[in-house]
Amino acid sequence: MCRNIRVLHNFEPPVTDDEIEAAALQYVRKVSGTTRPSAANEEAFGEAVRAVTAATRTLLDSLVTKAPPRDRAAEAAKAKARAAERYGPRTITSG
16 A cells, blocks of 8 residues: 555544545555656546545445544654654754
């Protein structure tokens, strides 16, 4: 799975349409192997993003869970801690 696609289900506040579209765009980019389609493929690329966005919204609206909603800030902190452990502390260089 593309590492830029994040879990979107069961968050408080709920996922936004922009977040769903961003995930769909990342998916279509990964599957197509391109970040920007040629002019000849632009329409097909855009239609694929729209279709994946709609399918994702349908899926998220249909899912049921008994788990309490996840906190976005807590999940972001966990991800940052995992990244620091994996890649080491982030250093800022001036230049």
